[in-house]
Amino acid sequence: MGxxxxxxxxxVPLLGIGTYLIRFSFLGMLGxxxxxxxxxxxxxxxxxGILPGLVAPAVLWPPATGGELDAPRLAAACVTLAVGIAxxxxxxxxxxxxxxxxxxxxxx
Numbered sequence: 001m002g003x004x005x006x007x008x009x010x011x012v013p014l015l016g017i018g019t020y021l022i023r024f025s026f027l028g029m030l031g032x033x034x035x036x037x038x039x040x041x042x043x044x045x046x047x048x049g050i051l052p053g054l055v056a057p058a059v060l061w062p063p064a065t066g067g068e069l070d071a072p073r074l075a076a077a078c079v080t081l082a083v084g085i086a087x088x089x090x091x092x093x094x095x096x097x098x099x100x101x102x103x104x105x106x107x108x
Contacts, residue, residue, distance in 0.1 A: 047090075072104030 035043075059077045061067045080097030084090065 070108075072101055072108055075104050076101035 055077070059073045060069060062070065062073050065073075076097045079100040080093045083096040084093030087093070
């Protein structure tokens with residue numbers, strides 16, 4: 001069962017515009033005023049909060065395996081987490097995890 005292309009390409013730009021307006025309402029309205037310190041502290045953790053939500057479904061229920069957990073993706077997630085904690089480098093963690101995933105897929 002597919003989605004009608006017209007409906008899809010109507011919804012995608014509308015969601016983009018909605019997302020832009022939500023962000024603009026926060027960032028555009030503040031202008032050049034400094035943000036309160038508690039808000040700045042909370043914003044530092046935005047990526048840390050969002051990334052696991054994006055990655056977890058791909059690790060725990062990967063479409064490539066029909067939704068079954070597999071060793072390569074789990075190993076890549078563990079390596080990514082370990083490298084990220086050890087080095088505090090997002091790019092390093094991503095590269096290590098990607099390399100682990102491709103090596104594990106090649107080996108298994």
